[in-house]
Amino acid sequence: MKHKMMWTIFSLALIVSMALASCGGGTATQAPAPATQPPEVVKPTNTSAPQMVTIRWRTRPDNQAEQDVYQKISDSLNTQLTSQGINLVYDPSPVTGYEDKLKTEYSAGTAPDIAWVPGASSADYAQLGVITDLMPLAKADHTFQLTDFYDAPMRELQNSGHLWGLPRDISTLVIYYNKDLFKKYNVDDPATLFAQGKWDWANFQRVAQELTHPEDKIYGFSVSDWWGLWGWFVYSGGGSLFNADRTACGLTEPGSIAGLQFMADLFIGANRVAPPPGLEGGVGETEFHAGTVGMFPNGRWMTPSDRTNDAFDWAVVEMPKGPGGNTTWLFWGAYVINAKTKYPQQAWTVVKALTSPEVQAQVAALGTNIPSNKAQAAVDAFLNSKPPADNTPFINGAAYAQAEIPLFTGNWNDIVGGQYQPNIDKIFAGQASVQEAAQAACDGANPLFKKP
Amino acid sequence: MPKSHITEAMTKSRIREAIEGYLFLLPNLVGFLIFLAIPLAISFYYSFTDYNLFTTPKFLGLANYTKALGVSFDPQAYQAALAQGKSWFAAIDAWIKPNDPTFWVALRNTVLYALGVLGFSIIPAFLLAWLLNSRLRGMTFYRALIYIPVVASVVGSALVWGWIYQQQSGALNTIISGTISWLNKLIFTPIGHPLVDPLIGWLVLPKYALFSLILMTSWATIGYDMVIFLAALQGIPGHLYEAATVDGASRWHILFRIIVPLMTPTIFFIFVINTISSLQIFSEPYIMTQGGPANSTLTIVYYLYQKGFQRFQMGYGSSLAWIVFALIFIITLIQFRLSGRWVYEE
Numbered sequence: 169m170k171h172k173m174m175w176t177i178f179s180l181a182l183i184v185s186m187a188l189a190s191c192g193g194g195t196a197t198q199a200p201a202p203a204t205q206p207p208e209v210v211k212p213t214n215t216s217a218p219q220m221v222t223i224r225w226r227t228r229p230d231n232q233a234e235q236d237v238y239q240k241i242s243d244s245l246n247t248q249l250t251s252q253g254i255n256l257v258y259d260p261s262p263v264t265g266y267e268d269k270l271k272t273e274y275s276a277g278t279a280p281d282i283a284w285v286p287g288a289s290s291a292d293y294a295q296l297g298v299i300t301d302l303m304p305l306a307k308a309d310h311t312f313q314l315t316d317f318y319d320a321p322m323r324e325l326q327n328s329g330h331l332w333g334l335p336r337d338i339s340t341l342v343i344y345y346n347k348d349l350f351k352k353y354n355v356d357d358p359a360t361l362f363a364q365g366k367w368d369w370a371n372f373q374r375v376a377q378e379l380t381h382p383e384d385k386i387y388g389f390s391v392s393d394w395w396g397l398w399g400w401f402v403y404s405g406g407g408s409l410f411n412a413d414r415t416a417c418g419l420t421e422p423g424s425i426a427g428l429q430f431m432a433d434l435f436i437g438a439n440r441v442a443p444p445p446g447l448e449g450g451v452g453e454t455e456f457h458a459g460t461v462g463m464f465p466n467g468r469w470m471t472p473s474d475r476t477n478d479a480f481d482w483a484v485v486e487m488p489k490g491p492g493g494n495t496t497w498l499f500w501g502a503y504v505i506n507a508k509t510k511y512p513q514q515a516w517t518v519v520k521a522l523t524s525p526e527v528q529a530q531v532a533a534l535g536t537n538i539p540s541n542k543a544q545a546a547v548d549a550f551l552n553s554k555p556p557a558d559n560t561p562f563i564n565g566a567a568y569a570q571a572e573i574p575l576f577t578g579n580w581n582d583i584v585g586g587q588y589q590p591n592i593d594k595i596f597a598g599q600a601s602v603q604e605a606a607q608a609a610c611d612g613a614n615p616l617f618k619k620p
Numbered sequence: 621m622p623k624s625h626i627t628e629a630m631t632k633s634r635i636r637e638a639i640e641g642y643l644f645l646l647p648n649l650v651g652f653l654i655f656l657a658i659p660l661a662i663s664f665y666y667s668f669t670d671y672n673l674f675t676t677p678k679f680l681g682l683a684n685y686t687k688a689l690g691v692s693f694d695p696q697a698y699q700a701a702l703a704q705g706k707s708w709f710a711a712i713d714a715w716i717k718p719n720d721p722t723f724w725v726a727l728r729n730t731v732l733y734a735l736g737v738l739g740f741s742i743i744p745a746f747l748l749a750w751l752l753n754s755r756l757r758g759m760t761f762y763r764a765l766i767y768i769p770v771v772a773s774v775v776g777s778a779l780v781w782g783w784i785y786q787q788q789s790g791a792l793n794t795i796i797s798g799t800i801s802w803l804n805k806l807i808f809t810p811i812g813h814p815l816v817d818p819l820i821g822w823l824v825l826p827k828y829a830l831f832s833l834i835l836m837t838s839w840a841t842i843g844y845d846m847v848i849f850l851a852a853l854q855g856i857p858g859h860l861y862e863a864a865t866v867d868g869a870s871r872w873h874i875l876f877r878i879i880v881p882l883m884t885p886t887i888f889f890i891f892v893i894n895t896i897s898s899l900q901i902f903s904e905p906y907i908m909t910q911g912g913p914a915n916s917t918l919t920i921v922y923y924l925y926q927k928g929f930q931r932f933q934m935g936y937g938s939s940l941a942w943i944v945f946a947l948i949f950i951i952t953l954i955q956f957r958l959s960g961r962w963v964y965e966e
Contacts, residue, residue, distance in 0.1 A: 594914045
């Protein structure tokens with residue numbers, strides 16, 4: 169009897185301890201410290217030694233080399249910022265599922281103090297109130313100038329007097345081209361055409377078709393069906409993804425239709441320059457690296473892959489001029505500060521340091537992105553990061569580029585991903601004409617915009 | 621000892637036994653409550669709200685369900701479609717305006733996917749089990765080989781199949797191109813009608829993308845179904861085969877008149893299990909196609925994931941989840957009701 173009672177009590181104690189262990193966890197209001205983080209040191213009150221605070225930050229590197237550079241930057245900044253009472257901790261995150269993880273952390277209250285977000289998504293975070301308005305901090309800081317950064321991303325980061333972040337870097341869309349293929353088939357080099365002022369839609373289509381030899385599986389030009397690539401055609405045709413105040417779909421504008429039709433003619437029909445594109449499984453970046461695609465448009469982030477994989481001579485050229493004039497995209501992402509951070513002033517100090525010319529020059533040396541800071545030191549570091557031999561097409565495009573658009577009047581994923589993209593796919597699949605697809609996209613998207 | 625004392629002692633003993641039983645069940649019960657029951661209840665509540673994960677949920681009543689399942693009617697669109705010479709089906713399609721057309725696309729894709737997986741996995745698995753149900757040398761090896769895809773990681777399989785389906789350099793198109801080239805050399809070019817290499821965009825074109833996912837999932841499912849069928853086959857008494865053989869039954873007669881009827885309970889089990897799992901498909905479209913191209917591989921679970929976790933519409937996503945639950949429940953119920961007509965119970 170006594171034996172049985174003891175076993176019962178023992179079992180009960182074991183079960184309760186297991187239940188309590190499974191219920192344990194950090195508080196929702198404080199970001200949990202990573203395993204490698206040293207304990208926060210709170211020094212006794214002393215006018216010469218500031219109280220140390222820990223700032224956790226995260227960015228989205230595209231590869232291990234970039235990850236290593238950011239870790240090195242963080243370690244170096246940590247040494248500098250210790251004197252200002254800041255203990256800087258880099259919290260790396262993989263590329264896949266980056267935003268899903270970040271959104272979950274914001275909702276749980278465990279997001280880092282500083283995080284990088286894609287430009288197109290920044291408005292979503294701002295509207296949800298999970299990131300801090302930096303304008304009061306910027307105005308109070310006499311060492312900081314908004315004009316230190318390129319106008320285009322700064323314009324998009326500001327809304328109704330608020331400033332939602334500082335751009336980490338920028339990347340313009342250019343055409344990467346295989347010089348060896350152009351020589352092999354004796355086709356006019358795009359850079360030569362550009363220098364002669366003849367790099368326009370007509371010549372672009374001509375050289376793409378001259379390069380295309382389907383019997384050899386050689387294609388003149390290809391894209392994936394990512395919005396950044398078909399979106400360029402819209403602007404190049406003189407159209408726009410949205411109307412002027414971004415409260416309605418712009419795909420049915422005449423310029424948009426013209427751009428999409430030009431794009432459709434490249435991939436459908438007897439004179440196509442490549443099979444229709446897809447996000448996966450089609451003729452795209454992999455085939456360019458394999459040397460079977462003559463031209464492929466992409467951002468600066470493709471450069472490290474070219475340096476590693478391309479067994480041919482390659483270069484870049486600005487996008488061809490269309491009816492809409494010189495157009496290209498300016499992709500950007502921003503460092504934003506968590507609205508729940510306990511140390512906004514210190515986080516601001518760190519964000520300024522991360523976007524300084526010195527730090528941006530270190531990243532630019534990798535070749536992955538273009539500094540968002542206009543300081544000459546940062547620009548020089550980028551221009552000297554070779555190959556390609558001539559980096560000026562990236563910089564030149566920044567002057568006339570359309571910046572990636574954060575939609576304060578709707579949800580980007582819902583509108584572009586949910587309504588535009590499936591209908592653009594139908595154009596590539598030959599299931600809808602450009603007019604039908606654009607109309608269907610706008611019919612689906614227009615109710616999703618917030619009207620003024 | 622008086623009877624009442626005995627009764628009281630027995631009752632106390634039973635109570636103690638019951639308490640001990642519940643205590644041993646407690647970890648499982650606690651886990652069930654914390655990780656299943658309570659989240660389910662919360663999700664059910666969210667399905668009636670507008671909730672974006674960051675602000676307080678706002679009660680909407682049945683609005684989310686109306687948005688997903690509701691339709692409106694546009695007689696003018698119907699008349700316009702007929703006037704344009706479109707078919708009656710196209711005119712009906714124009715007449716009925718779903719509140720959320722994407723939901724119905726996802727639902728259609730999911731049902732087609734489920735039907736495809738059922739057809740491409742159950743029948744081959746049954747035939748494979750029938751073939752491998754013998755004592756010949758090497759059978760164990762073949763059974764293990766066919767079972768390997770079941771234990772392979774979904775992510776790894778999806779990535780590998782993504783490469784197999786590559787339009788230019790994928791294994792599948794390379795085999796097709798090689799075969800066509802060989803046939804052309806041998807037969808068709810000499811007669812002046814060479815075949816054209818289709819260079820199929822397995823994941824690029826909407827008409828192939830869903831079928832590509834069906835093939836991939838069927839490949840991963842056949843092994844599991846085969847093992848279950850094999851176990852059931854080996855449970856069929858040997859004297860039935862002997863009696864049938866003595867009576868002059870052919871192999872096909874034995875298959876269709878003895879084996880299949882006796883296997884119907886197992887076939888029913890596989891049918892129900894595969895239906896439930898295929899209606900919940902998520903990983904393959906998430907990794908391989910992100911629902912594209914043109915929403916052709918957008919499934920209902922992937923759609924609710926997009927709404928809930930990517931577009932900050934957790935309330936609507938929750939309502940979609942409960943609609944999927946109801947759909948699976950109803951289909952399973954129908955399957956059980958109809959089973960009496962074709963499942964042989966001894």
